[in-house]
Amino acid sequence: MSTTETRDRLVEFRRDLHRHPEPAWCEFYTTGRIVEECERIGVDALHVGPDALAPEERTGVPDADELERWQERAREAGAREDVLEATAGGHTGVVAELHRGDGPTVALRVDIDALPQVEADDEDHLPAREGFRSENEGAMHACGHDGHATIGIGVLEAIAESDFEGTLKVFFQPAEELIGGGKAMAESGHLDDVDALLAVHLGLDHPTGEVVAGVDGFLAVKHLDATFTGESSHAGGHPEEGRNAILALATATQNLYAIPRHDDGPTRINVGEIEGGTASNIVAEEAHLVGEVRGRTTELKDYMFEHARRIVENAAEMHDCEVSFEPGGEAPSATSDDDLRELVAEVAGGVDGVDSILDRDDLGGSEDATYLMQEVQERGGTAAYVGVGTDHPGGHHTAYFDVDERSLGIGVALLTETVLRID
Amino acid sequence: MSTTETRDRLVEFRRDLHRHPEPAWCEFYTTGRIVEECERIGVDALHVGPDALAPEERTGVPDADELERWQERAREAGAREDVLEATAGGHTGVVAELHRGDGPTVALRVDIDALPQVEADDEDHLPAREGFRSENEGAMHACGHDGHATIGIGVLEAIAESDFEGTLKVFFQPAEELIGGGKAMAESGHLDDVDALLAVHLGLDHPTGEVVAGVDGFLAVKHLDATFTGESSHAGGHPEEGRNAILALATATQNLYAIPRHDDGPTRINVGEIEGGTASNIVAEEAHLVGEVRGRTTELKDYMFEHARRIVENAAEMHDCEVSFEPGGEAPSATSDDDLRELVAEVAGGVDGVDSILDRDDLGGSEDATYLMQEVQERGGTAAYVGVGTDHPGGHHTAYFDVDERSLGIGVALLTETVLRID
Amino acid sequence: MSTTETRDRLVEFRRDLHRHPEPAWCEFYTTGRIVEECERIGVDALHVGPDALAPEERTGVPDADELERWQERAREAGAREDVLEATAGGHTGVVAELHRGDGPTVALRVDIDALPQVEADDEDHLPAREGFRSENEGAMHACGHDGHATIGIGVLEAIAESDFEGTLKVFFQPAEELIGGGKAMAESGHLDDVDALLAVHLGLDHPTGEVVAGVDGFLAVKHLDATFTGESSHAGGHPEEGRNAILALATATQNLYAIPRHDDGPTRINVGEIEGGTASNIVAEEAHLVGEVRGRTTELKDYMFEHARRIVENAAEMHDCEVSFEPGGEAPSATSDDDLRELVAEVAGGVDGVDSILDRDDLGGSEDATYLMQEVQERGGTAAYVGVGTDHPGGHHTAYFDVDERSLGIGVALLTETVLRID
């Protein structure tokens, strides 16, 4: 097949996903489309949903109503019934395999979920201008995972058509944004025989044509999900009888941001979602906070979490409320291996369109790809997290984020050639 | 008709409303049932929806989606289509009139809306035990307005069957809990010729058999509805690029409660609802706070609001956010007239079941009945706000609130006799 | 002696005290001057310092350095050595007695301490203009206690010169501003045989010529004195090793003001003094907060204190700090007796210069005179707290406070005549 045809098909696929962004564990349409592409390519093994991951390790799965709502949307958008059945209950994601004789077992991990973000809707934003803006209002591919899934398909097809000897497994991972799917894929068993793992991310403030051979500096992360429970009362009649869950939450929030910075390295704290109370004249009985802590090392993340827990608990008690924590997603830190990084850098030198190669760079964020990297490294394999630059007009996680589609071909070429050269 | 029959019918009516609690401006089913009862009684004039109030003075009307959702529920519960049509767009409420020759024009005001409160669902709670717990999960008659509407119907029927000479108007007012309907009814024109106004409230911590001839000490109230807008960013990658709307809201909340107490009398502040952000790893772009301030006098309420506004604005600016305020409901303070109060006390002495009479008591809360009282008083009429005791197991606005149904008959008898004696 | 002479002497005495304001338990010069006046008048018994109060019930006594510093100032201002000796260690205050045969034992209580307030120093302020502004920079008679002490002397002298039959005891009480001396005087034993107690306060927003026969509505009060202890660290090098006492204090302060208002009546909270830390680049190891809670009733005060304690403790624990509380002054609520109040009102009608008489009014503040009132009332006596109006340009406790000296004579006349008429 001609390069132009391939490129056009990849762009088309990416735009289809972009029109149908789905949040964590709701990637029903997305999973269906990936399955279709894999079948078209003709893979040797295809694991969907519960077969692709360790279901009990999933975190952050939405409630049944929310899952059904998204499944219904996927159905209306034309998702296949067999895939909808296989993925019911939030068992999204795919592992696709090519078996091509003796040789190394290489894995590529891409993530596929979208974000709860309203997409920009004006002429400045190319997806709006060219008609492939999100059709799921309030959800958006604002972090390029539509492109990641596309690169996964592109590499699968290119290797299928090559003279590769060995085994290739592509992990289409759900729920990265919640740090919810990495552990479940890492413990699925599909990584047990993997010799080398590549993960890929577009953008990260690098322009089209730039490649980062091995991204480092992942921040370990842990979710924070706390519910404050007090007692309601009439705010005019008996304010003294209330135990104010909203006030407890406000105190917690203010103080969470004040956890001392740490000399050992970067830390992060965010309260990203709040909700509480029922009416202006009722002292709130319940309030709910969702956030996260991060740290350059697992120790720094633990330092932040320990402080966060103490703050939240004392904010509750201060206002005579109770608080309960939901177990939340979590991911360790990780490092790209030098060997694999050097190979990527070397390969990048020969890829069309690449004009700048960085050996390494800090992510300055978190990723649950680190679970997969750790799993492979602990079993004696190697791993690298590859950055493929893309001109993006808006920052990651903002309404104007978009990827330069030229970078899709670069990513496919870079990773395909790297897979071929691993031994 | 026998007293027992009447009493049974009132209880049945009250329980029907209790099963179908509807929040402010969504009283579609409730309005329909009131219309049916008025028609059964045979009133001389019946104003529904836009005819019953000054539509442009309504505040706190929910958005179209919310209104439609409740209208659909009302339809499913069997509401009449003609009433659904008349009340569409949140034009709920009724003014019913009896014209019985020359004599004073007397008004009775009752409120009909429910609260956003989950009702208790165990054997300790009589409505649950006897099968008339809320069927609209998350809404509840936790302030006795089901009983108020019932008393309105009871008085209408009793006066219709009496030898009353004059005009009686019963105002079934929507949206009291939001302080959203009082002004709209006060300015409807229907009060223009009213000589005496009675308003009634059950409970207020007074037991069955106790009557408060004139409630005073209303707190003036004003709603607070603020939306903070910042800028989202990736909380791990670029926390410094975010302008954190949740942090602004938390700062505002903490400081709102710290507005200095005032030596001139009681004040109140509450942040009753909060909501903000979209995901744990995104610095929140938007956050929303709903609350209220109160004061014994209108001046005290203004003092609180002025401080609240400054606090909210500076909390926003402190975190580089913008803030916008929605106009919200508001009610002045008011006082029961001595003459009318004395008449009620006198009448109460002869009512079966009344064993304790208080001349006056403080409400310690707010009420937009004060708009109607003011309107009548300013035109030279008199007004009194009458408390009818009822044993209530849980406090007002709590999950276990309930009224002792014996108090319905007491309320009807007390108010009917008072109407008859006004001259 | 002529009235003019007396009046001139009273004004001179008041101005002398005004020039030498001394804070709680440091009234060394003041005590000396009172002793001199009592000796001039010729009293029958004079109890100074440890003999005038129950020393172990004093609260809020400053440390030895502070006491010495003020004693030294008093010495320099000409205080008598014997009085300095008797009052050493913060045993200030005087009880002076006149024994004039059989008859009732009547007590008058006046307070004598000043406030830590810088006095205004411009032409608008009469004490500055006429040269009797505070010579103790940072201390000021900003609550009229210079006038109270003067009235005490005036009444003592007038009764001494009258045909009074009975016993008069004048209590010159220290440390009212700290709520620190009332209990110590109440338990001194000198009240045991008192039949009627009068306490007096100038001003309270009443103009010259107005008398309040019985002040009520005292707020019960309790001091709050908390020390937070964390751990210091270098704020640049190892912020994570600090346990930040200043941050704990800030959290406590913010939340103290947010204690819910109470429907049963007025409450108050104040954090009036803070101090903490040692340098900009050291995480603070220690921070100290001084404040108070009040309530219309003793129960309301306890409600406030219980909440305050929980808030302070959890603010400390939230930031991994310890906190310790100093026992602080405290005063109950109290009520003036009707009989005595009526007598005062009756007497006031005949006093020159009185043109307005109020039966009662709310203080809206606290006073440890309530300890003395309670003591007398519990033993079967009666008590009244009398307000003597005075035009005061600035509010109590502000830099421009001053008393209209015409009110001194009114106070003396009113109280003298009342003492004479008690039987």
Add this chain to the structure above:
Amino acid sequence: MSTTETRDRLVEFRRDLHRHPEPAWCEFYTTGRIVEECERIGVDALHVGPDALAPEERTGVPDADELERWQERAREAGAREDVLEATAGGHTGVVAELHRGDGPTVALRVDIDALPQVEADDEDHLPAREGFRSENEGAMHACGHDGHATIGIGVLEAIAESDFEGTLKVFFQPAEELIGGGKAMAESGHLDDVDALLAVHLGLDHPTGEVVAGVDGFLAVKHLDATFTGESSHAGGHPEEGRNAILALATATQNLYAIPRHDDGPTRINVGEIEGGTASNIVAEEAHLVGEVRGRTTELKDYMFEHARRIVENAAEMHDCEVSFEPGGEAPSATSDDDLRELVAEVAGGVDGVDSILDRDDLGGSEDATYLMQEVQERGGTAAYVGVGTDHPGGHHTAYFDVDERSLGIGVALLTETVLRID
């Protein structure tokens, strides 16, 4: 002179300074002792006080009372009158010069001020055990500047006795802890002809025997000194009339710590001192906060300061207070030059007692030595900040900090040899 004698004299000198710690701009005794030692050694030029620095660039100079108090202490401790005169008004510090013919002009910068820290007073603390604990209670050499000054004298003496050819200038800099003296020395003119500058710091978590050839990673710093002014009122009587400066300060403090972390590198914030209010029952009219912001780069420091200013201003306005900022000390970031660093590392290899050499390390703190380094580098010279390890039982800026006196000799030897080898 024998090595032992020298070593004993250095230890004695260091202990003398340790016994007499003096805070920023109050180093009167310290300056006097340095002058005496310089005269003993016989320097060629000696600049004291106003001659040693650009007086108008000093920041953080205490008020006249404070200066006098420390000058008096210095006098009592035996400071020379001529030095006290020269340094009056907070003109402390010395520049000492040796002129030894043609050759490079080399500068050594040591700092001499102490911290406001209470020194430990038990047997675990060597200075307490051996009798040279601070005699100025509340001040302490808790950062090793007593050792730095000693090394300055040691190098001066060693070079004086050597065959060095060139010019040596030793800068004894005051007020480093306040970031208050660096700029004033940098702009004194004495650096204009300097070819190479060495600065030295003991400890920094490096053990005795370890040398850091070039410390990097200075955090740029800026002081924050804000006074909130509201209005006082009686907290019981008229809380609503107060404008609460303490509440404004508490709000500012809470929110200062919540300034978002920055992805570009480490930032710091500290509120290190607070003070406000006058009495428990007065709403505070004034409150004062001293703190600092830092950042790895000057840009990061500016980011922090800009946020801090907005937070402080809005916290004031939120509570209807005014706020004013004092101009405060400030220091840029800086980097050690490679050439000089390599020379230090090379020399260190031959110094007795050195068993570990690090090329570089991060300071993770701030230093106004960076002003001197910048000044020299901008004029074409080179600079290095040298770390000399010392076993220190407690952390810097804590009550148990102490230096291992063996490191004094190592520091003198290392720097002397480096000076001799600079060309």
